[in-house]
Amino acid sequence: MRVLHVVQSDAFAGVERHVARLARAQSAHGDQVVVIGGHRARMVETIDDASVRVLPAGSLRQVVRTLRAASRGADVVHVHMTSAEIAAALGSVTSRGLPPVVSTRHFARTRGSGPAAGLTALVARAPVRAQISISQYVADHVDGDSVVVHPGIDDRPDGPSAADRERSVLLVQRLEPEKRTDLGVLAFSASGLHERGWRLLVAGDGSQRPALEELVAHEGLGGHVQLLGPRSDVDELMRSAAVLLAPCPVEGLGLSVLEAMSNGLPVVAAGAGGHLETLAGLDPLALYPPTDVVRAGESLSVLAASTARRDAYGTAARAVQRSRFTPLAQVEGTTAVYRTVLQAPRP
Template sequence: MRILHAVRSDGFAGVERHVADLARTQAADGHEVLVVGGDPAAVRRVLGPDVAHRPARRTADVARALATWGPGCDVVHVHMTAAEVAATLAAALRPALRRVPVVSTRHFAGPRGSGRPGPAVAAVARRQVAAQVAISRYVAAHVDGAATVVHPGVADGPTEVAAAADREAVVLVVQRHEPEKDGDVALRAFAASGLAAQGWRLELAGAGSQTEMLRDLAAELGMGATTRFLGHRDDVPALMDRAALLLAPCRIEGLGLSVLEAMAAGLPGVVSAAGGHLETVGALDAPELLFPAGDAEAAGARLARLAHDPARRDELAVAGRRLQQKHFSPRAHAAGTEQVYREVLARRAVEVA
């Protein structure tokens, strides 16, 4: 099968990583895959030598790429509203593209379009879309239109992981520093846990518009000396290998790749009981890992409890790894996506006949 993935982006965050991981697995399955969009260096590093890549910083760049290479594909798979709009524009430029089904992955819980031009943008965006994939049941319940749930997967972690007793006294947060991520809840939770006075550190990997605000909050909470802002990191697996606990406070996470990566690494995560977290950590029999969204005091209490119970952390590490390997693997992700493709192609064949 010839597959073209497209996202309008010159960055590399959760969506771009999702696209690159899926494309690499599809290529390993014997498909011919092209990826359009995303930071070229970062995307190519994940894709490896078997998947072609073309940059696309603007919607017009995506439209041109789709018009050029899309007609030769069996499926065009777009990610995010801008790429959907590009598919509609490309079909206007190249009528031959209208015969190629467009599958769209919905990554965020909400309808297309925002602001005053939202309805018009949404109408253009969905015009060419033949089927939708949602990354979680939570996302599927909040998007416009029907969607098939296909959970993303992450690569399995190392065969052996460090025992809880051998890990550093570190609570790790891996996310962008943006308002929707609830970074302030993470800082207040660590403060409420009392772990700083016991030699523990809070480490935040990521960057964004709220970095300085979070630095100021850490100082205000008296945690300046025990909080490390690591910035954007390319060595997150290494950070997870040595940390004792992950903290994921975002209440609207579509699924949470960093949480899945932590599970693969044998790193228990204390997460908000909301969004896609309920489909990952929430699938474990471990209520001590979930806290009411936005409740820093409750999150802090859970951190403190687990910090003093390495045996339980080891049990949770085993359970998390098993769940990730069974339900959130790249192979399961690619298989579920291919099933959507084949259903769309079968419908298209009937329509043409």
């Protein structure tokens, strides 16, 4: 299969990581893959496959121009996010058409926003022949039918036991309002772990960093909370931390949660969104009522006190990841959608 992925972005956040990992898995499966978009150096590093070309996508005009050229000979154009759908729509009407377009929906909301939402949605939907949702939660909240294909995560080497890990809670996400990193800081404060010599490590950056710095000072957590900024060594952080905290109450699925599971790292997460699909049934402390920082703090405190429980939870989480959230399962599910589209009559 010849696949062209498109994401109109020069960044490297969750969606771009999703695209890079899927492209790598598809190439390993024997597909010919080209990627348009994402921070080029980070995409190339993550894909780690010289046969996968990564082309820039800094603006809508550049994406449309590159898409028209790169789509020649492709079997499927696979777009990610509304801006890429719009690029495909423009590309299809300004050329002799594109190969069938499949769209992955990453967020639990309908297309478009603001006064022109209806027009934006109409244009974006036009070229899309099939939709993939990264979780059932997303599928239940997007416009139109979609097939659920969960992201896959590569196996990690065995990590250290809980007794050999640092006394630290790790939080990995963009520091943007919808992620509610503030709730993570408040949950750590409520846990009292800082009084027992524990630290909260926050990997990521965004518009909320100044507000978070003020919150850390207000809670008296200076010296106990470290805002690490963007990091390329997340796996190393997960192999040394004791618990991952995931406070976002509207997460489509949560790649950092899957990465933690792959590393045998216990997770305490808001009991909402895609977290219910990844963590349900693993441990009673895995999920807490969304925004309830006191309950979240209690779960952190209990897990911190028991290395045996953290080891058991981490082992169970890793087993679930290896059985349900694998690159092969993602490639097979994605290819099934491609084949359905290719076998259907062209509209």
